[in-house]
Structures are given as C-alpha cells and as structure tokens.
Amino acid sequence: MVIKEPALYGLLARFANGDALLLAAQKVRAAGYRRTDAYSPFRVEGLAEVLGQPRHAVAPIVLTWGILGALGGFFMCWFANVINYPLNIGGRPFNSWPAFIAITFEATVLCAGLSACLGMLILNRLPQPYHPVFNVPAFRAASRNGFFLCIQADDPQFDLKATRAFLQDLGPSMVVEVLG
Amino acid sequence: MSAVHPPSSESVLAPGHTYASVTDKILGLVLRRPTPLWLTCLALSAALLALLGIAITWLLYRGVGIWGINIPVAWGFAITNFVWWIGIGHAGTFISAFLLLLKQEWRTSINRFAEAMTIFAVMCAGMFPLLHLGRPWFFYWLLPYPNVMWLWPQFRSPLVWDVFAVSTYFTISVVFWYVGLIPDLAALRDGTTRWGRRVVYGTLALGWRGSAAHWQRYHKAYMLLAGLAAPLVISVHSVVGMDFSGGIVPGWHSTIFPPYFVGGAIFSGFAMVVTLAVPLRYFFGLQDFITIKHLSNCAKLMIVTGSIVAYGYMMEAFMAWYSDDRYEAYMMADRALGHYGWAFWCLIACNVCTPQLYWIRRVRETPWITFLLSLVIQFGMWMERFVIVVQSLHRDYPPSKWEMYYPTVWDVATLLGSIGLFCTLFYLFVRYFPVIAVSELRELVKEKAPEGSAPVGV
Numbered sequence: 103m104v105i106k107e108p109a110l111y112g113l114l115a116r117f118a119n120g121d122a123l124l125l126a127a128q129k130v131r132a133a134g135y136r137r138t139d140a141y142s143p144f145r146v147e148g149l150a151e152v153l154g155q156p157r158h159a160v161a162p163i164v165l166t167w168g169i170l171g172a173l174g175g176f177f178m179c180w181f182a183n184v185i186n187y188p189l190n191i192g193g194r195p196f197n198s199w200p201a202f203i204a205i206t207f208e209a210t211v212l213c214a215g216l217s218a219c220l221g222m223l224i225l226n227r228l229p230q231p232y233h234p235v236f237n238v239p240a241f242r243a244a245s246r247n248g249f250f251l252c253i254q255a256d257d258p259q260f261d262l263k264a265t266r267a268f269l270q271d272l273g274p275s276m277v278v279e280v281l282g
Numbered sequence: 283m284s285a286v287h288p289p290s291s292e293s294v295l296a297p298g299h300t301y302a303s304v305t306d307k308i309l310g311l312v313l314r315r316p317t318p319l320w321l322t323c324l325a326l327s328a329a330l331l332a333l334l335g336i337a338i339t340w341l342l343y344r345g346v347g348i349w350g351i352n353i354p355v356a357w358g359f360a361i362t363n364f365v366w367w368i369g370i371g372h373a374g375t376f377i378s379a380f381l382l383l384l385k386q387e388w389r390t391s392i393n394r395f396a397e398a399m400t401i402f403a404v405m406c407a408g409m410f411p412l413l414h415l416g417r418p419w420f421f422y423w424l425l426p427y428p429n430v431m432w433l434w435p436q437f438r439s440p441l442v443w444d445v446f447a448v449s450t451y452f453t454i455s456v457v458f459w460y461v462g463l464i465p466d467l468a469a470l471r472d473g474t475t476r477w478g479r480r481v482v483y484g485t486l487a488l489g490w491r492g493s494a495a496h497w498q499r500y501h502k503a504y505m506l507l508a509g510l511a512a513p514l515v516i517s518v519h520s521v522v523g524m525d526f527s528g529g530i531v532p533g534w535h536s537t538i539f540p541p542y543f544v545g546g547a548i549f550s551g552f553a554m555v556v557t558l559a560v561p562l563r564y565f566f567g568l569q570d571f572i573t574i575k576h577l578s579n580c581a582k583l584m585i586v587t588g589s590i591v592a593y594g595y596m597m598e599a600f601m602a603w604y605s606d607d608r609y610e611a612y613m614m615a616d617r618a619l620g621h622y623g624w625a626f627w628c629l630i631a632c633n634v635c636t637p638q639l640y641w642i643r644r645v646r647e648t649p650w651i652t653f654l655l656s657l658v659i660q661f662g663m664w665m666e667r668f669v670i671v672v673q674s675l676h677r678d679y680p681p682s683k684w685e686m687y688y689p690t691v692w693d694v695a696t697l698l699g700s701i702g703l704f705c706t707l708f709y710l711f712v713r714y715f716p717v718i719a720v721s722e723l724r725e726l727v728k729e730k731a732p733e734g735s736a737p738v739g740v
Contacts, residue, residue: 120728127494139493139494139495140493140494141491141492141493141494142492142494142497143301143305143465143469143492143721143724144465144497144721144722144724144725144728145497145498145500145501145725146494146497149494149497149498150494150495150497150498153494153495155494155495155498156495157498160499160502160503160506161502161506164503164506164510168510178426178437179437182426182434182437183434183437183438186432186434187432187433187434198438201437201438202437202438204440204443204446204447204517204521204524205437205442205443205446207513207517208443208446208447208450208514208517209446209450211450211454211510211511211513211514211517212450212453212454214506214510215453215454215457215458215507215510215511215514216453216457218457218503218506218507218510219457219460219461219503219507221503222461222499222500222502222503223488225499226493226495226496226499226500228488228489228490228496229488229489230488230489231484231485231489232489233489233491235491236491241491242472242473243472244472244491244492245305245465245468245469245471245472245473245490245492246301246302246305246306246469246472246473247300247301247302247305247724
C-alpha cells in the first residue's frame with residue numbers, strides 16, 4: 103500500500119485586520135492571481151469583489167421561490183374552492199380571492215425564506231466538513247480575530263518560492279503552506 | 283471588567299474591546315461549569331415543566347372538560363395564553379428583522395437571545411390551540427393533506443389562516459436564528475479542544491470557514507430573510523387579531539383588531555426582552571454588551587407601543603358609543619363595570635399607566651426598576667387578552683346564554699407549565715449557545731473601536 107503524500111493546496115498568509123486583508127487582496131489580484139480566497143471572522147465589505155469571486159445568486163433564487171410560493175398558495179385555495187370542492191355559501195363567489203391572500207402571503211414567505219437559507223448553503227457548497235485550510239492549526243483564529251488570504255497551488259501563476267516571497271512583501275504576520 | 287468604567291447611557295458597547303476579547307467573553311459563557319444558581323433555576327423550571335406534563339396527560343385522558351371553559355366562554359385560558367405567548371415572540375422578530383433593516387446597531391447584542399425567546403414563545407403558543415382542539419391527536423386535520431374524503435380545510439376562515447401564519451412564523455424564525463448562529467457555531471468549534479464539542483458544534487457549523495464569497499452570499503441571504511420576516515411578523519398577529527374580528531361577538535367584531543394586536547404584541551415582547559436582558563447581563567456579566575442604552579431603548583419602544591395599545595382601548599370605547607350598536611355599548615359598560623371590571627381596570631393600570639413611568643430617565647436607566655415594570659406590563663398584557671376573550675364571550679347576545687367563567691386548577695397548571703417550558707428551554711439555550719451574536723459584535727467592534735494595523739500575535 104502506498105501512502106499518498108499530501109499535496110500542496112496553497113499558501114496561507116495572515117493579516118492583522120480587515121483593512122490590511124482588503125489591501126493585500128487588491129495587490130494579489132493586481133499581481134494576476136485568480137485562484138484565491140480570503141477568510142475573515144466577519145464580513146469584510148468588498149473583499150469578494152476585489153478577489154473577483156462570482157457574484158451572489160441568492161436574490162434571484164429567493165425571488166423565484168417567492169413567486170412560486172405565491173402562485174402555489176393561491177392555487178391551492180382557488181383549486182379547493184372553485185374546482186375541487188365548491189361550496190355555495192349565500193351566493194358568494196367561489197373565487198373569493200381576498201380571503202385567499204393571507205395564505206398566499208404565508209406561502210410566499212415560507213418558500214422564499216427556506217430558499218434563502220438553502221440557496222445560500224448550496225451556493226456556498228455547505229455542508230463541507232473537510233477543507234484543506236482546516237489543516238493549518240493557526241486557521242482556528244479565522245473565527246476569532248484572524249484575517250487570512252490563501253493563494254491556491256492550482257493557480258497558473260503559482261510558484262512556491264516566488265509566491266511565498268510575494269506574500270511576505272504584503273506584510274503578513276505569517277505565511278504557511280496548506281497541505282491537503 | 284464592568285467595574286472599571288461607569289455605565290454610559292449613550293454607548294452600545296463598552297470601550298476597550300477587541301475582536302478576540304468579545305469572542306472569548308461570549309463563547310466563554312457557553313458550556314462553562316454549571317453554577318448552583320443555574321442548576322437551581324433549571325430545576326425550578328423543570329418542575330413547572332413536569333407540571334405541564336401532568337396537566338397535559340390528565341387533559342388527554344379526561345378531555346377539555348377539566349378546564350373551566352363552557353358555552354359561551356369556550357376559549358377560556360387556552361386562547362388567552364396562546365395570544366399572550368405569540369405576542370411575546372413578536373419583539374424578537376421585530377429586533378432581528380426591523381431593526382436590522384433600519385441599521386439600528388443597538389440590536390446587535392440583544393438579537394440572538396430575543397430570537398431564541400421568539401422561538402420558545404411560539405412553541406408555548408402553538409401548544410394551546412392544539413390542546414384546545416379537544417382531540418389534539420387529529421391536529422393534522424388543520425392541514426391540507428390528501429385524505430380519503432378529499433376534504434380541504436376552509437381556506438376562507440381566519441382560524442385556518444392562523445395555522446399557516448403560526449407554522450410559517452415558527453419555521454422562518456428557526457431558519458433565521460440558525461443562519462445567524464452558523465458563524466458562531468464555527469467559532470465554538472474552533473475555540474474548543476474537547477473532541478465531543480468539536481464534533482457537535484462542527485456538525486452544526488456545516489464546515490463554515492468564513493470565506494469571502496461565503497460571507498457575501500450569507501449577508502445577502504440574511505438581509506433577505508430579515509426583509510421577509512418583517513412583514514411576516516405583522517401578518518402573524520394581524521391574523522391572530524382577525525381570529526377575533528371574524529367572530530360576530532360584541533367586543534371582537536372590529537376592524538381595529540389587527541393593528542391594535544400587533545402593537546400589543548410588540549409591547550409585551552419588549553417587556554419580555556427586558557425581563558430576560560436584566561438578569562442575563564447581571565448574572566453573566568454582560569454589562570459591556572447589553573448596556574443601559576439597550577434597556578433605555580426598549581423602554582422607549584414600550585412607551586410607543588403602549589401608546590398604540592392605549593389608543594386601541596380608547597377607540598374601542600369610542601366606537602362602542604359612536605356605532606350606536608346597543609350590544610357594543612352594553613359590552614363596553616359591562617367591561618368597565620361588570621363582573622370582570624376589576625380585570626379591565628387592572629389592565630388599564632398595567633398597560634396604560636405603567637409605561638408612562640418610562641418617560642422618567644432615572645426609571646429607564648435603572649435596570650431593576652425597568653425589570654419590575656416589564657413584569658407588570660407582561661401581567662397586564664395577559665389580563666388584556668383575558669378580558670378580550672372571557673369578558674366578551676361571557677355576555678353574548680341573548681341573556682339566556684350568559685355565563686360566568688371560572689378557571690380550574692388545571693387551567694392555572696397549564697399556564698404555569700407553559701412558563702416552565704419557556705424557562706427550561708431558555709436556561710438550556712444560555713448554556714449551550716452563545717447568547718450574543720459574536721460575528722455581529724465583531725463588526726460593531728470594527729466600527730466602534732477599530733483595531734490598529736499592528737500584527738496580531740498568532
């Protein structure tokens with residue numbers, strides 16, 4: 103049996119705060135690196151855009167499911183009262199739509215809300231219990247006060263020595279190799 | 283920590299905090315050794331929960347006849363408790379959704395436990411209509427499901443709207459709460475070395491690693507959830523209000539119910555937030571995060587919502603006179619001077635007069651007074667629902683139907699038991715989850731006390 107050597111996933115640099123991370127991300131992008139990611143303990147505004155990460159597609163998903171929920175909720179009430187089980191109550195119209203609005207609204211919110219949560223998780227490829235960055239012991243700080251930038255080894259411009267030197271120039275508190 | 287500087291009435295976060303210090307402080311409260319006080323409180327709540335278990339068991343065995351309900355007062359304590367509990371939940375969603383959209387930064391340190399309060403309050407609330415069904419094991423008849431008789435729920439009935447509203451509200455509240463928790467669960471996973479905790483919190487955190495792309499989508503999803511939850515909270519109590527105004531009972535059949543109920547719900551909910559916040563900040567040493575400013579703002583919101591409620595009472599009395607409806611007029615006279623007059627004046631004292639004390643700055647900024655007044659308001663709001671349910675029903679149209687309502691020991695046991703359920707869940711929550719949203723608190727640190735660019739030690 104051959105035990106595979108862990109492959110190099112990339113180089114991870116730690117920065118002091120969100121502004122330093124944002125500045126470093128701009129330089130990394132300007133240097134032409136494309137396969138990168140940044141990690142922070144809270145949302146740093148503009149970071150994803152600077153790194154050129156794909157824009158969120160959460161809003162269209164939520165809109166779509168909201169519309170489907172509205173149509174579905176209204177259809178259910180309409181179908182039950184007009185087609186499937188019409189009841190003549192004092193000659194009132196079968197399609198008494200104002201009475202269906204409450205349920206239509208609740209169905210809209212339910213579908214849109216669930217799709218916001220699930221859509222976000224699916225687009226983020228979560229749940230994902232394993233990721234190479236977790237192999238770095240210092241990465242635990244990413245949920246406390248650590249701001250990290252990772253240049254991945256599969257970037258066409260990646261060269262272990264040159265990239266390490268480049269990252270060192272950005273003023274990080276540490277640069278480590280990520281294996282995984 | 284709190285003794286170093288005097289409490290400021292203007293700050294939402296005490297100075298001198300860093301990303302690391304807020305994280306360590308809040309996460310340090312999770313899973314620390316149980317204190318005797320916590321164990322005592324949990325034991326007392328669990329005893330009340332056991333009482334609920336007994337009350338429900340006896341109810342399932344004997345039926346709703348063990349309660350004091352009769353015809354005409356068929357709703358009794360069960361629906362009073364339902365409206366009271368679901369109203370309490372509303373402030374949690376108000377804080378987490380409305381105040382987020384309005385960029386009110388003071389919501390940051392109170393939204394997590396307020397959302398937990400919402401979930402537990404809705405659980406207590408949802409229990410009562412189901413138990414009140416008479417045959418609770420057929421609760422699924424309320425839902426549109428394929429059945430052999432091909433029957434549907436009556437979608438034109440506010441009572442069916444309520445099933446949809448409350449179940450949607452519960453689901454969305456849980457989702458909103460959980461999405462907010464994910465980064466903090468990741469912090470709990472990373473902050474512990476114990477294997478069991480790493481596994482449990484790591485599983486719940488879904489492998490969150492704080493990637494920039496993830497944060498961006500997360501933020502979008504969270505804001506959208508807030509945007510959806512904000513009208514939802516209005517709709518839920520409006521529908522609860524319509525449960526009443528849909529009935530042709532004098533004292534119920536009124537268009538003012540939906541807005542007046544929403545105001546009352548947020549009023550009682552903020553009272554509950556204060557009731558929970560004051561002991562929480564005291565016993566867990568959270569004075570740096572839940573400041574006087576938070577309590578003061580909650581008090582101000584109680585003045586506003588209390589005034590909406592007072593306006594509702596006023597309009598009810600005015601419409602009883604202006605409509606020239608003799609049944610409405612009789613209902614109003616009976617409400618103030620009849621058998622349940624004491625309850626009416628009690629609610630006026632608690633809900634209209636008590637919040638006026640919050641105009642005084644010293645009252646707003648003294649935690650124990652704010653706390654006591656919040657208890658008075660919650661009691662008053664329970665009395666309000668009692669009066670609306672019981673007093674309106676007990677004088678129906680023909681005098682031959684008039685009947686008094688007296689609660690039995692089982693009514694009281696179920697109410698106390700539901701408080702036990704709420705407290706038990708809340709005590710477990712404060713031990714197993716961070717009571718303050720740490721990832722949002724770090725953003726607040728960034729705005730209030732930006733850390734220098736000096737490298738942080740690894």
